[in-house]
Amino acid sequence: MLTKDKAQETFARVLKHSHADETELLIGGGQSALTRFANNGITQNVSEKNYSLSVRVNLDGRTARATTNKFDEESIRRVVEAATNLAKVQAADPDLLPMADAAAFDPAGPAPARNYFETSSIGPQERATAVEKIVQVAQKRKLTTAGIYATSESVDAILNSRGLVSYHTQTSAECSITMLAPDSSGWQKSNSPDARNFDPVELAEVAAEKAKESAGPKELPPGKYTVILEPAAVLDLLGFMFWDWGGQAILDERSFLNNRVGTKLFGENISISDDVYHPLQSGAPFDGEGVRKQQVKLVENGVVTSLVYARGTAEKVRKSEFANKLGPVRPTGHGFPIPNEVGEAPMNIVISGGADDKKRTIDEMVKGTEDGILVTRLWYIREVDPYEKILTGMTRDGTFQIKGGQIFGGIRNFRFNQSLVTFLNNVLEMSEPVRASGEESFDMVVPAMKIRDFNFTEVTKF
């Protein structure tokens, strides 16, 4: 793994070649491996080592970036030269800020421990053993399985000529399992910096049970249903709205929060924060400029209370017509590497569950549902309307009818067209939030949710 000392030594070599006013080095990468299986056997098995070295220069109020994956002297010289040449040909940008200074990331601040030897030491044999056990579960239940078991160890480092040094390293383990029966399927997925936090066999058993229970799916008519979404389905759906949660999205007037910050947009039971320090979260405690991430309350009891801001965005918003319409405007450490068009977004979402006395497990939600549908997973979600935040997509890999408080068998998959604004006003119950992982959005800490009037518009053939 590329150490902090090595990052600093590399930056010294970058600086030697730079004649810019300011210079920034962003290093990312590491080692990753992924074992993929299908039809009860390993079908693909890959390993990769790669680091990127990305240089940004500020030159007379202009900025540009160039990236290479080579650390030799000539490559470093060329990448600095490329960034400089790209910066030179632009007009000066009056909104460009000096780079963040050393105080933007105090290394003595909170540093979540997210690098585990128990994860980084996993090799191809250990991954094969895990897959072998998953396949055994499938064979025992007369099912066919497909999925992945993946591990990685990565580094994020940002250093600049104003003395800033932000460095983070972490591991990740991930397992995703599909179990296939002749006319049904089930799915489970989990990930964590620490591979000991989930058991592939347990995931396989749950996925297998879903495949068995949803066999012989019947067709229900499209319409509005009371729906219980498991955490992965919740995050895949809600993930689409957080790209609108930055100050730059408001300035660009492309956010569904334009004219809505400070209003009670969602139900009273909805509270959302961004918190990279949450014990179930992962990722670096700094943003794309190396600025320390702050905890931000995005929604409190249904009211949109705050957005997130990169340094430059906060400055621009303060000077804009929106300055007094958005609540607190300050750099929150959520910017993407500069230059970029998006600005910032909260990527460490924590959605509170219900109040303690109202939290329900998924089983309890099912028991309390007379007529409804249980959804394991959603798929191919896309935005239909950017301001009403209408999304379309499909259910997948375990969709069940609930009747009289019990699972009443599998049903054919539905297409939904659902406004997220309406959705978050219709939440009836929530579970304890858990770390969840889907396929359409980034990982979050989210509860399962029971929703009324979820809008299914069509049904497919399986």
Added chain:
Amino acid sequence: MSMKQIAGWALDVCHAQGVQYAEIRIVDDRQRALSTKNGKVGYVSDSESLGAGIRVLANGAWGFAATEDLTRESIEITAGRALEIARSSARVKQEDVRLAPEKAYVDDWASPCRIDPFTTSVEQNIDLLLKIDAELRAVAGITLAEANLNFRRYEQWFYNSDGSDIHQVKTTVGAGYAAYAFSGNEIMKRSYPNSFGGQWQDKGYELVGELKLLENARRIAEEAVALHKADQCPQGNYDIILDSSQLGLQIHESIGHPIELDRVLGMEANFAGMSFLTTEKLRKLKYGSDIVNVVADATEAHGPGLGTFKYDDEGVPAQCTPVITNGLFTGYLTSRDTAHTIGAERSGGTMRADGWNRVPMIRMTNISILPGTTPLTLDQLIASTDHGIFFQTNRSWSIDDKRYNFQFGTEIGWEIKGGKLGRMLKNPSYSGITTEFWNSMDAICSRDQWTLWGTPNCGKGQPQQVMGTGHGAAPARFRGIKVGSAYKAG
């Protein structure tokens, strides 16, 4: 150090260990991205990535390892790692991998490129984008204007244990823009020449001139603003006409993905999904109406599509496979290790990898619908339609994981009445079931209306790979299609 020497280090390690097959791809990938937003430079960046990926077949199973370090020590360690991984894979296999035979090739190829985009002036490119930006924002009501230029030079050296030694260079250019108008409770958007970054082809900078970007900017911005006053697209069953770019995406989602044989065989079951197009349907299923003819064509003769090459990433020459012939389903996208499952003696040559650090997998090449053989312009097609809706430029797209049920939305629609384009419609959407939809096609415009579109962002695989695919299409008409269900109150 020559690339051939580097490849030799890897293949020697594999040979010494007695592998069944080995290949190494060394890739030098260079990209430039330029954009503007609301009168200012958005981003300006260059990137380059050089490395090697080694794939080996040992004990009947695959292993792959990749490194950015091209020193002898690193390459030999990486080859050893690929081998170790293959042997681990072999512990959990149902059957041995069977490779369709292929000859060894020694060749050198470059995609046609008249003007190397990396030799063009960055200053002038930014100036062009800013002129487009100014033209878009000259229209009152435009709240956001974005324009982009993207260049890529992808150079690959491929060597395998059969003796192939293939050098290929692909140059890709993408260009486009979008205008947004926010007002009341609606954000309206128009893009040109297509959404999601515009048009992309394996061409040089000459593409930028061909697209007439500046000339169309005012119209596009005016349409974005006018959409606020347009009527909502109605709900019901209508005859619909899709413009060629929307038809290109329709092909991508409802023909291109279902014909991927790895998906059919369950290899993608956990992520990208499977396919309704199970193998017993080959040469039996009536996929579309008699005028539906679709090919998977990677050859240079098909045009400068993002799926054009001379050899795929396991050294198989580019081919043209008939996918749908007069409506009948006739062919899959295949690889050397899947060809035998449909009784094919040879791979269809569709394996591609997104860079040196990714393993090749079955990807769409240029999946194109052939134009009508009778001369027919879009105007004539509209004139022959009594009551319908014309859909232009994709806005949203979604399809289930077996590729039956789809729903598409476009940025703008137009009512057709009495053979004439009538009122503008906002938020148009249509949906259906794949085979029912293609069997409802009753007209397609001729070659002069046909465009080879580029889709630069097709995602598949784990770790996910993003690949460019090509889709030739001409405007076409479909009868009795369900329209408007995306906006049924939700």
